[in-house]
Amino acid sequence: MARTPSLERRVLDVLWRGDCLSVRDVHAIVGADLAYTTIATVLDRLHAKGQVTRHKHGVAWVYKAARTRDEEIASEVAKMMQRADGAAEPLLVAFLDQVEAADPSALDRLEALLNERKARR
Amino acid sequence: MARTPSLERRVLDVLWRGDCLSVRDVHAIVGADLAYTTIATVLDRLHAKGQVTRHKHGVAWVYKAARTRDEEIASEVAKMMQRADGAAEPLLVAFLDQVEAADPSALDRLEALLNERKARR
DNA sequence: GCCCCTCTACGACACAATGTCGTAGGTTGA
DNA sequence: TCAACCTACGACATTGTGTCGTAGAGGGGC
Structure with missing residues (x-):
């Protein structure tokens, strides 16, 4: 139980709460022990995969989950169903x-x- | 739709039907276009991960899914639930x-x- | 106007999983 | 005895992910 989910998953979990978060925010919440750029990279990759959206706020990016948590759940269920x-x-x-x-x-x-x-x- | 599942998944799908199958069987069903040893390797790795069991039949191994399809489904559901x-x-x-x-x-x-x-x- | 601080962009490296084979030997039925 | 078949083992490429470091750009305060 409580197997540590991957870093990507933890980041997504945070964003699925619905907020718009900067790299710094996410870093504080999910990976204060990791390098700031590690979180930045993860968010960047998530964006490249289309799993999150982002917009500029000043010089910084602000990230948001591309789909709501509920949509995410629905899609998981659908995938399972198909399988x-x-x-x-x-x-x-x-x-x-x-x-x-x-x-x-x-x-x-x-x-x-x-x-x-x-x-x- | 109908995204090609990974080779491992396809092999498991076949075994989840419940039969005991030799490498040759699986090769014929799922990967006749692949090398025989490719299938053998996949099955070997699946065995190493504990996802299938096997026993000797003469000189050859005969593989069987470690869990039934239903158990597999149940565990998927449980995982999703937890997530x-x-x-x-x-x-x-x-x-x-x-x-x-x-x-x-x-x-x-x-x-x-x-x-x-x-x-x- | 200039400097420091923070951000991003980019690239790098390691590691594990996976797909994909080839080769070297052992075993066995004809 | 020999060809056919099977396993064991190792090899190599690719991809995804975790994890940083560095370089350069842009803004806010002095």
């Missing part, structure tokens, strides 16, 4: 298992969302 | 979105599974 293609049932079961394990009350929440969705149909 | 920690609601929503998009009738299936689970509680 599990042809095993829809096990995926549903696994999902319920995990939801229940993480927080039993979430099952009720899920049910509510499900009904809501059906009503809308 | 989305603190965003449980968006995850549930994203999940429903994706399930519905992939196959509307799966929602009913999900509901059935949910009820079944509640009854068992």
